[in-house]
Amino acid sequence: MSTAHARGYSGARSTRAALRLSLLQFMADPQWLIPSMIAPVIFGIVAFELFRGFGPYFLTYAILGAGMMSMWGQTLYGSGWATGQDREFGTLEPTIQAPTPYLYIVLGRVLWNVVSGLLGGAIVYAVVVAIAGAPPALPDPLGFVVLFLFVMLTLAAVGVVFAAFYVYTRYAGFIQNIGEFAFYVGTGCMFPVVLLPFWTSPVALFFPPTWALDALRYASIPGYVGFSWGFWPDIAGAVATTTAYLVLAGAIFHRVERHVLEVGNLDHY
Amino acid sequence: MSLPAADGPAIETHDVRRVFESRKGFLFREKTRTEALKGVDLTVERGAIFGLLGPNGAGKTTFTKILSTLLLPTSGRALVLGHDVSRETDWLRPRMGLVLGGERGLYNRISGRENLRYFADLYGVPLAEREERIRQLLERVDLVGAADRRVEEYSRGMKQKLHLARGILHRPEILFLDEPTIGLDPKSARETRKLIRSLVGDGVTIFLTTHYMFEAEELCPRLAVLSKGRIVARDTVDGLRSLVGGDRTFEVEAYGFEDREVEALRRLPGVSKVVEEEFGPMTRLTLRVRTLETNLGQVRDLLPGHPELAVRERRTSLEDVYLDLVDEEVR
Numbered sequence: 001m002s003t004a005h006a007r008g009y010s011g012a013r014s015t016r017a018a019l020r021l022s023l024l025q026f027m028a029d030p031q032w033l034i035p036s037m038i039a040p041v042i043f044g045i046v047a048f049e050l051f052r053g054f055g056p057y058f059l060t061y062a063i064l065g066a067g068m069m070s071m072w073g074q075t076l077y078g079s080g081w082a083t084g085q086d087r088e089f090g091t092l093e094p095t096i097q098a099p100t101p102y103l104y105i106v107l108g109r110v111l112w113n114v115v116s117g118l119l120g121g122a123i124v125y126a127v128v129v130a131i132a133g134a135p136p137a138l139p140d141p142l143g144f145v146v147l148f149l150f151v152m153l154t155l156a157a158v159g160v161v162f163a164a165f166y167v168y169t170r171y172a173g174f175i176q177n178i179g180e181f182a183f184y185v186g187t188g189c190m191f192p193v194v195l196l197p198f199w200t201s202p203v204a205l206f207f208p209p210t211w212a213l214d215a216l217r218y219a220s221i222p223g224y225v226g227f228s229w230g231f232w233p234d235i236a237g238a239v240a241t242t243t244a245y246l247v248l249a250g251a252i253f254h255r256v257e258r259h260v261l262e263v264g265n266l267d268h269y
Numbered sequence: 270m271s272l273p274a275a276d277g278p279a280i281e282t283h284d285v286r287r288v289f290e291s292r293k294g295f296l297f298r299e300k301t302r303t304e305a306l307k308g309v310d311l312t313v314e315r316g317a318i319f320g321l322l323g324p325n326g327a328g329k330t331t332f333t334k335i336l337s338t339l340l341l342p343t344s345g346r347a348l349v350l351g352h353d354v355s356r357e358t359d360w361l362r363p364r365m366g367l368v369l370g371g372e373r374g375l376y377n378r379i380s381g382r383e384n385l386r387y388f389a390d391l392y393g394v395p396l397a398e399r400e401e402r403i404r405q406l407l408e409r410v411d412l413v414g415a416a417d418r419r420v421e422e423y424s425r426g427m428k429q430k431l432h433l434a435r436g437i438l439h440r441p442e443i444l445f446l447d448e449p450t451i452g453l454d455p456k457s458a459r460e461t462r463k464l465i466r467s468l469v470g471d472g473v474t475i476f477l478t479t480h481y482m483f484e485a486e487e488l489c490p491r492l493a494v495l496s497k498g499r500i501v502a503r504d505t506v507d508g509l510r511s512l513v514g515g516d517r518t519f520e521v522e523a524y525g526f527e528d529r530e531v532e533a534l535r536r537l538p539g540v541s542k543v544v545e546e547e548f549g550p551m552t553r554l555t556l557r558v559r560t561l562e563t564n565l566g567q568v569r570d571l572l573p574g575h576p577e578l579a580v581r582e583r584r585t586s587l588e589d590v591y592l593d594l595v596d597e598e599v600r
């Protein structure tokens with residue numbers, strides 16, 4: 001009996017469990033769906049007005065701009081926020097104490113946030129199409145969806161790194177609000193980077209979604225001139241930066257988990 | 270089956286110290302250092318309940334967290350099941366269970382059963398066994414009826430039971446319980462203690478902290494007293510009882526005593542300690558008596574002129590011993 005302890009953890013199973021937990025918590029309290037549905041509607045309306053007259057493909061610009069804005073919140077912010085909640089609930093301690101590295105749990109939550117971010121994107125699409133009265137002219141609708149998902153995944157990689165801050169300190173929300181603003185302006189979420197002042201581009205270069213979003217614009221807007229050298233260089237840039245973020249997340253998480261044991265602030269909230 | 274040092278002690282610590290540094294203020298940050306543990310040496314054998322007693326702030330939670338890999342010692346060495354808590358967390362975590370008492374630490378918006386499922390997954394409880402094991406556990410902690418209700422609807426006692434169920438879900442070899450009955454009514458506390466005792470039958474080593482003496486007395490054949498970050502005693506209940514002065518306790522009550530009366534009592538043969546307490550208009554003197562030769566009659570004779578005098582003898586409880594120990598440390 002005493003040796004009948006669990007064999008240990010499975011990372012994939014823990015990720016699935018975290019994804020499932022997010023879903024259960026969402027279903028238990030779905031009222032936040034309303035604010036998270038209102039935001040994409042507003043973004044959609046604003047973007048439509050903003051990009052009106054921005055050339056023949058302004059609808060696509062509007063959808064991408066507003067889509068990124070709403071996904072930003074869902075995917076990036078949501079990942080860290082769930083960890084902040086773990087602090088608040090006092091569940092961070094038992095979770096860290098369990099054999100599974102916390103990173104796997106964050107991955108599960110990020111997956112959930114990708115799903116809910118997609119919902120925001122769909123709402124934006126519907127709103128913009130409804131105002132315009134016609135769908136945007138997309139050269140390759142399927143490719144558009146696939147690349148859209150790809151953008152989300154690159155954003156999710158950033159979310160994983162942000163989540164580490166939430167394990168690190170209870171002040172992560174504060175840090176993220178500042179960091180988020182810089183990224184937000186610098187990465188061309190709303191506007192293509194080429195329209196932004198030069199100083200923003202170094203920030204953008206190290207931010208995976210910039211590349212992915214640029215690739216998406218290349219693929220869906222004929223004649224688009226982005227900040228890189230074309231579609232494939234963009235894809236390469238996105239893959240490289242995303243990989244770098246994931247590697248960074250792996251390294252950071254290991255250290256952060258150690259650091260919090262040293263400081264002893266796991267139960268602070 | 271062939272664990273290294275499988276018959277060694279369950280817990281072994283050498284000079285474990287822990288310092289917390291916290292900061293106050295925003296611009297001009299003031300550093301404060303709290304030495305929560307000041308060199309704890311402790312050995313706990315396998316297969317029984319070991320109790321760690323101590324008043325608020327003694328360092329019980331800090332020590333429990335160090336042993337359960339949630340906190341690193343600032344210095345010193347702690348081994349659990351023969352493995353170093355600061356370096357061998359991967360080996361240790363699947364084999365240990367931790368229950369930190371209280372209202373927090375659960376996902377409140379989902380059901381008790383879902384909480385258990387989640388942690389079963391994180392602990393790698395074999396999927397084929399998961400549901401059945403959870404069912405058995407819920408039965409064991411008497412939560413079958415509430416299993417599918419949201420945890421936020423649970424009473425404190427029910428939450429505590431769920432905490433316990435989570436702690437043993439993965440069948441740990443060693444279980445750490447930090448004040449497992451805190452905030453429970455007497456009936457729930459008794460049920461919880463019964464459950465804890467039943468775990469020992471499964472071969473689990475249990476390390477339990479409490480500041481209820483009777484709880485330690487009831488559950489723990491061996492215990493240690495922690496006071497201000499130091500172990501001030503470590504013994505069996507009977508051993509502890511004989512440690513402080515003797516086996517007999519006299520209680521003397523009246524509307525106040527004069528100093529020379531107290532002094533006279535102190536000089537009685539075998540009296541090792543006199544503690545004075547006030548409650549309402551009454552004063553109670555508690556005498557610790559080492560010999561059999563001193564009796565209540567002698568006490569009465571020394572205190573004439575107290576028509577309201579009440580004198581009685583009772584068994585020295587662990588609580589008396591404990592208060593003495595902690596009290597001595599204060600001075």
Ligand SMILES: Nc1ncnc2c1ncn2[C@@H]1O[C@H](COP(=O)(O)OP(=O)(O)OP(=O)(O)O)[C@@H](O)[C@H]1O
Pocket residue numbers: 264265289290291303304305323324325326327328329330331332480
């Ligand atoms: N994270 C922390 N930061 C700063 N000081 C801390 C921290 N955790 C504990 N302490 C301090 O360490 C000391 C021991 O605290 P601990 O919680 O271990 O005591 P305890 O014996 O569990 O008390 P209680 O019976 O009240 O639960 C206290 O002085 C406490 O203020």
Ligand SMILES: [Mg+2]
Pocket residue numbers: 329330331447
């Ligand atoms: Mg405590």
